[in-house]
Amino acid sequence: MGTTGFDAGELATLLDGRWAGIRKQVRDALDGVPLQPGDDLDTESHRAQTLEQLRLLAKSGITDLGFPVAYGGRGDTGGAVVSLEMLAGNLSLMVKAGVQWGLFGGAVVALGTERHHERYLRDIISLDLPGCFAMTETGHGSDVQHLRTTATYDAATQEFVVHTPHEAARKEYIGNAARDGRLAVVFAQLITGDKSHGVHALLVPIRDEAGQALPGVRIEDCGRKAGLNGVDNGRLTFDQVRIPREALLNRYADVDPDGTYRSPIASQSKRFFTMLGTLIRGRISVAGTAGSATKLALEIALRYGDARRQFERPGTGRETVVLDYLAHQRKLLPALAKTFALHFAQEELVSTLHDAPGGEREQRELESRAAGLKAMSTWHATQTIQTCREACGGAGYLAENQLAQLKADTDVFTTFEGDNTVLLQLVAKGLLTNYKDQFDDLGTLGMAKFVADQFVGAVIERTATRSLVQRIIDGSGKDDILDRGWQLKLFDDRERHVLDGLGRRLRKANRENAFEVFNNAQDHVLRAARVHVDRIVLEAFVAAIERCRDRRTAALLNKLCDLYVLSNIEADSGWFLEHERITPRRSKAITEAINALCGQLRPHAVDLVTAFGLPRQWLTAPIATGAEARRQEAQHAQHAHETS
Amino acid sequence: MGTTGFDAGELATLLDGRWAGIRKQVRDALDGVPLQPGDDLDTESHRAQTLEQLRLLAKSGITDLGFPVAYGGRGDTGGAVVSLEMLAGNLSLMVKAGVQWGLFGGAVVALGTERHHERYLRDIISLDLPGCFAMTETGHGSDVQHLRTTATYDAATQEFVVHTPHEAARKEYIGNAARDGRLAVVFAQLITGDKSHGVHALLVPIRDEAGQALPGVRIEDCGRKAGLNGVDNGRLTFDQVRIPREALLNRYADVDPDGTYRSPIASQSKRFFTMLGTLIRGRISVAGTAGSATKLALEIALRYGDARRQFERPGTGRETVVLDYLAHQRKLLPALAKTFALHFAQEELVSTLHDAPGGEREQRELESRAAGLKAMSTWHATQTIQTCREACGGAGYLAENQLAQLKADTDVFTTFEGDNTVLLQLVAKGLLTNYKDQFDDLGTLGMAKFVADQFVGAVIERTATRSLVQRIIDGSGKDDILDRGWQLKLFDDRERHVLDGLGRRLRKANRENAFEVFNNAQDHVLRAARVHVDRIVLEAFVAAIERCRDRRTAALLNKLCDLYVLSNIEADSGWFLEHERITPRRSKAITEAINALCGQLRPHAVDLVTAFGLPRQWLTAPIATGAEARRQEAQHAQHAHETS
Numbered sequence A, B: 001m002g003t004t005g006f007d008a009g010e011l012a013t014l015l016d017g018r019w020a021g022i023r024k025q026v027r028d029a030l031d032g033v034p035l036q037p038g039d040d041l042d043t044e045s046h047r048a049q050t051l052e053q054l055r056l057l058a059k060s061g062i063t064d065l066g067f068p069v070a071y072g073g074r075g076d077t078g079g080a081v082v083s084l085e086m087l088a089g090n091l092s093l094m095v096k097a098g099v100q101w102g103l104f105g106g107a108v109v110a111l112g113t114e115r116h117h118e119r120y121l122r123d124i125i126s127l128d129l130p131g132c133f134a135m136t137e138t139g140h141g142s143d144v145q146h147l148r149t150t151a152t153y154d155a156a157t158q159e160f161v162v163h164t165p166h167e168a169a170r171k172e173y174i175g176n177a178a179r180d181g182r183l184a185v186v187f188a189q190l191i192t193g194d195k196s197h198g199v200h201a202l203l204v205p206i207r208d209e210a211g212q213a214l215p216g217v218r219i220e221d222c223g224r225k226a227g228l229n230g231v232d233n234g235r236l237t238f239d240q241v242r243i244p245r246e247a248l249l250n251r252y253a254d255v256d257p258d259g260t261y262r263s264p265i266a267s268q269s270k271r272f273f274t275m276l277g278t279l280i281r282g283r284i285s286v287a288g289t290a291g292s293a294t295k296l297a298l299e300i301a302l303r304y305g306d307a308r309r310q311f312e313r314p315g316t317g318r319e320t321v322v323l324d325y326l327a328h329q330r331k332l333l334p335a336l337a338k339t340f341a342l343h344f345a346q347e348e349l350v351s352t353l354h355d356a357p358g359g360e361r362e363q364r365e366l367e368s369r370a371a372g373l374k375a376m377s378t379w380h381a382t383q384t385i386q387t388c389r390e391a392c393g394g395a396g397y398l399a400e401n402q403l404a405q406l407k408a409d410t411d412v413f414t415t416f417e418g419d420n421t422v423l424l425q426l427v428a429k430g431l432l433t434n435y436k437d438q439f440d441d442l443g444t445l446g447m448a449k450f451v452a453d454q455f456v457g458a459v460i461e462r463t464a465t466r467s468l469v470q471r472i473i474d475g476s477g478k479d480d481i482l483d484r485g486w487q488l489k490l491f492d493d494r495e496r497h498v499l500d501g502l503g504r505r506l507r508k509a510n511r512e513n514a515f516e517v518f519n520n521a522q523d524h525v526l527r528a529a530r531v532h533v534d535r536i537v538l539e540a541f542v543a544a545i546e547r548c549r550d551r552r553t554a555a556l557l558n559k560l561c562d563l564y565v566l567s568n569i570e571a572d573s574g575w576f577l578e579h580e581r582i583t584p585r586r587s588k589a590i591t592e593a594i595n596a597l598c599g600q601l602r603p604h605a606v607d608l609v610t611a612f613g614l615p616r617q618w619l620t621a622p623i624a625t626g627a628e629a630r631r632q633e634a635q636h637a638q639h640a641h642e643t644s
Helices: A008-030 A043-059 A077-085 A091-111 A114-126 A268-277 A280-305 A326-355 A360-391 A393-397 A403-414 A420-432 A443-454 A466-475 A484-506 A514-520 A522-547 A551-571 A573-578 A584-610 A627-643 B008-030 B043-059 B077-085 B091-111 B114-126 B268-277 B280-305 B326-354 B360-391 B393-397 B403-414 B420-432 B443-454 B466-475 B484-506 B514-520 B522-547 B551-571 B573-578 B584-610 B627-643
Strands: A131-134 A150-154 A159-163 A171-174 A183-192 A195-205 A217-221 A234-238 A241-244 A309-312 A319-321 B131-134 B150-154 B159-163 B171-174 B183-192 B195-205 B217-221 B234-238 B241-244 B309-312 B319-321
Touching: A008 A077, A008 A326, A008 A551, A008 A584, A043 A091, A077 A091, A077 A280, A077 A326, A091 A114, A091 A131, A091 A183, A091 A195, A091 A280, A091 A403, A131 A171, A159 A183, A159 A195, A171 A183, A171 B393, A183 A234, A195 A241, A195 A268, A280 A326, A280 A360, A280 A403, A280 A584, A326 A360, A326 A522, A326 A551, A326 A584, A326 B522, A360 A393, A360 A403, A360 A420, A360 A522, A360 B360, A360 B403, A393 A403, A393 B171, A393 B403, A403 B360, A403 B393, A403 B403, A420 A484, A420 A522, A466 A484, A466 A522, A484 A514, A484 A522, A484 A551, A484 A573, A514 A522, A522 A551, A522 B326, A551 A573, A551 A584, A573 A584, A573 B573, A573 B584, A584 B573, B008 B077, B008 B326, B008 B551, B008 B584, B043 B091, B077 B091, B077 B280, B077 B326, B091 B114, B091 B131, B091 B183, B091 B195, B091 B280, B091 B403, B131 B171, B159 B183, B159 B195, B171 B183, B183 B234, B195 B241, B195 B268, B280 B326, B280 B360, B280 B403, B280 B584, B326 B360, B326 B522, B326 B551, B326 B584, B360 B393, B360 B403, B360 B420, B360 B522, B393 B403, B420 B484, B420 B522, B466 B484, B466 B522, B484 B514, B484 B522, B484 B551, B484 B573, B514 B522, B522 B551, B551 B573, B551 B584, B573 B584
Parallel strands: A131 A183, A150 A183, B131 B183, B150 B183
Antiparallel strands: A150 A159, A159 A241, A171 A234, A183 A195, A217 A234, A309 A319, B150 B159, B159 B241, B171 B234, B183 B195, B217 B234, B309 B319
């Protein structure tokens, strides 16, 4: 028990969670390895540095976690996600690692079979074979089911002919493509005879060992980006490129030598979304990394806010520490509370992924959860890092203080691995259709019909923590804003109400007006997804507190949880008041309670954010590492001397 | 009258406003001059390029606007602000120009006298003398009245000794300091005999003609920043640097050869804030430039959104243009409406500055207006450019599409020329004290006493447009959300109510609890300032529509104004419902009306944003200039061919 009034060790253990061992291993493995991001490098130098660092990472022994034991891996899916998110201090490195071992390597594992595993996995793990994940096209970013690249089987030579039919079908923003990748997992419409069987993945070599583009492959450079310039994003265009029949990643479908197409999954759409579902790890990793970047930004801003002084406090002869100002607390502490909430929700999500849900419905729920949490975590990162930059003033704008790079690097997180606005619509559709397996195939019109026929009302899905939550709700007799049962019920109720209202609106759709009805309700659709995720995240926070074994630590977490809940209600108070879920009087009380909680949590802010245990080497900002504090102290000593 | 249903020429004329001549002149002067920002430059190359471009700008004949006619200028203060904001496509250039001709040159004009004007102004205008504005210190950013650099008069040699007493007193983030500046306007505590007379400005040479730092001057480099890397920000430390007595910028105070201090303004604080007040142009320029950057970002995102298609629309065989989606309209069109509103408010502000208010109270109102509008415009820029980036997906992340640079460059606008959170507090204090001239000198304790004694209730200040606004309010019989009178009254009423409530809270303060009472109300203080600015901005929009001579154009502007108002109410619906200013039913109607307005404005979106008339050379993003549209058309033609 420290002087902080809570058990920092217990909190750290709780936050480290199920993969505490992996987290420790990563901290140890990274310690002393020169992985800091480059300073003021041009794009080519930054890419070269990042590749060198990727090689160091490959040697560190933490990049094999997600691969099968049989090929030198450790078969630890959750560990792979957790280890990746701990690279928060060098996001170019994180993304390049994610492309190599997550997207590229992960696709070979998940969509390939023994012939691919045997041939490639060891080289992928060791980085002897750098690769790409070539899905997105210029014309089709979000609507991947309709991408245009083709892979046409030629029975005469037993080859696939991979081809880009027009410029908009070129592969776009492909990580590792502009400089380093040699082999690409290419998603294309598979055609045998004259029949298209939908999107499949194939392994297409794009560069020789000397780094030259192979015949028929045109490689362009996406050039400078807002951030992540250590990652070489490029464009791939294929001109009748021939690859052997065995290059098809054939876990879910195969083509016989004579061109006969076979798949255990009859529906083309279901097959496609089954394949996509196996790749969900990338999306979950982005959510985790967004969380880590947010934590790092908050640690910098809170440490600076805890040392920086500005404006003399009357009667004290000293200036006020900026984190003592309510406005400063209001900027940073609700964001900290939400970061805790998302951390626990992410841990739950990773656990579910790791334990691999058995049924189709469970898989759909996992995918929906991943989509929703990715959207909310990445938006939270964008907003929070922005706020941290502003809270550090001019110092926050200097590269040396890290926030500039964190902001620029994470900015695209809201876009890649699924555009957030599109993802939230998937979440809402899942809720409306109760995760029926046709869901992704429905399209607007089918959706309308489906909802009209079958939607009977919002179903609050069961989660691992649902029984605990129900117990708290049932046990709550108090109608108090700090009563957890009241809070949980309020979030439940909001979700049900929004979803039921949405269902009623969409049932008005028919063949003629389906697009208009859906489009006019789009803001309602997005709200439904958001309040659903809010509820899931709150439940994860509540469950985590239940696991805490130290009374004082739990008390502090309960205050953080209150701050998360009440900030959420305050931000959405228009809805709660409009729907008469809270009274004007209660709304005012909530604002006051938030201010009070900020004051109560403020003394613990730095300890709380430190407990996330980010590897210490990532914290390099002079404003966070004490230089600023020492400078200020010197100034005050001097000032005291001058005026004495 | 075009096919768009409104008169684009009339709209452009209205937007060009009072300085239409200057705007045209700048467009012509910049045409063909190679001022595009560099691509993928390291910091030193970027700085070199920006200095070269600054030289081209000096030759273009538009940088002399703000200087007195007697020294080769044109004496057009408003024109100087407007011309600067038109550099939106290269913000490093804009900021470096702002430092040289706005802050540095402007301070010599405003705080110096003939001896300084005669000696320096021609060289400043021609850029033969590059200079710095050295106010901010490491320890004191926002609280400039308490900066620590000293300028001690030595009567024996008739010199000032400029000195940095400790590290936190070094000048920080000084533009032009790291590389190019030769002379600096340095703000320091002026000491004669043993008496300090508060902060004054002095001209201190920092580099010789060869670019070497002068004896006693230590120059450090702030290094890489999030953006604006064409500007060489640096740190200045002075070690007993001697400058002649005449180097004091002596318009408001002077020191006789024997050390006698003289000033026409008795109060030290009033003198300081009078000096500061003459420098208000810099803050107003930042608001204007933030507006221009926002317009450029919106033009890029709207042009792309108007061409980009994604997801097939059932029954049409074509994909939907993304700007037809309600969610996309919701992202961009309320931001466009607010950009119009802020544009007209900015024009009003520049006009007031240009016409130089006579009285002290009017000057205070101008300063308050500048502070408030700077805060709201720069936050709007940060949010809108972020949204535009996300709305353009992966393409928005590529440097070639400009949004990355716009975001990175404008990010610090919320901080420099006054931290927004601090500025809003100044606005609120002005409102509470009704712009009494002591206001800046009060401090927390004095403020509390002052409010307790004198605050009698919110006063809605008179503006140029107030009589028009009152007429509309008085003439309004309708209680309809689209009735302008109702809207104006609602904004008025919100401001009064928030301010009155704040006054009542602050009156509880006494000597013992003053800090706590103020700090606990800080969110209330910020809200008061925000809703005040919202009201001012709305009134400016209303007045502009009144000036519009074309009926159909006015009708379109009225829709934009409705969207501005209703989006503002929706975002603040928690307050309006909590205070029973709108009913739940009306709140729902407002959401529906916003969606309807988005649909009505959508066909005009590109024409509306184009009417701002940004110099065409700034629009270089391939996604905005048609390449993307052509690519998509090609894709669809191909697709139609394939499936035919």
